Amino acid sequence: MKISALRSKARRNTLEVEHILAAAKARVPGLRDELNRLSDEFGWSHSPYLHDGTHVVPLAKWAEIAGAYAEEGIDALGVLAAEPDNAAYVIGLLEELRSHAAVNALMAFFAGVMQAPELTPETAWRLTSTFNLLLSIKGGVLATDEQAAAVRAFLMRLLPLATSEHQTFLIFCALRGVGDSSSLERLSNHRDLVSPYETIRTSTIRAIRQRLKNQR
Secondary structure (H helix, E strand, C coil): CCHHHHHHHHHCCCCCHHHHHHHHHCCCCCHHHHHHHHHHHHCCCCCCECCCCCECCCHHHHHHHHHHHHHHCHHHHHHHHCCHHHHHHHHHHHHHHCCHHHHHHHHHHCHHHHHCCCCCHHHHHHHHHHHHHHHCCCCCCCCCHHHHHHHHHHHHHHHHHCCCHHHHHHHHHHHCCCCCHHHHHHHHCCCCCCCCCCCHHHHHHHHHHHHHHHHC
């Protein structure tokens, strides 16, 4: 995604977050300055809600996060992640990178959340979704032993906090890429979820067993 293409889309009001993230992932030179100019020119919002309560896409916030990464790399995101309001945006950009470095950054920037997910549940569930997409989906990142152990421990801490079938479903999905023998035992002793999630427990068990078999 070239800067000229971003500006053209912004003028036509067809610019999406995915376009900004694609440019950030490519670390397009000059991206931060151009995004700042576009944000000022078109009055992008830093908040998902305007003063009257209208919901909008906070392109200015996405521009801030994307520009920082494009200019300074992953380390710049660590500073931004320290602000709770930035958490979802930093996680979203790292998810887009789909790399071991991104997984390590998530573990480092949100270590407190992974140790005590009950304190920031919204961020914990956002992390769960991202770990699933990065580590359990075909074509994703193959977790190192250290990454798998850290993410697995986080998911086990989070499991008792699930208050819906969907949340439990998310944890089971994420376990496919990081689960071990202890996870298999936990899953074997867990009930099946209700429709439409009734098959996820057994499919997760199969996925973990196959992954462990392939690692031998």
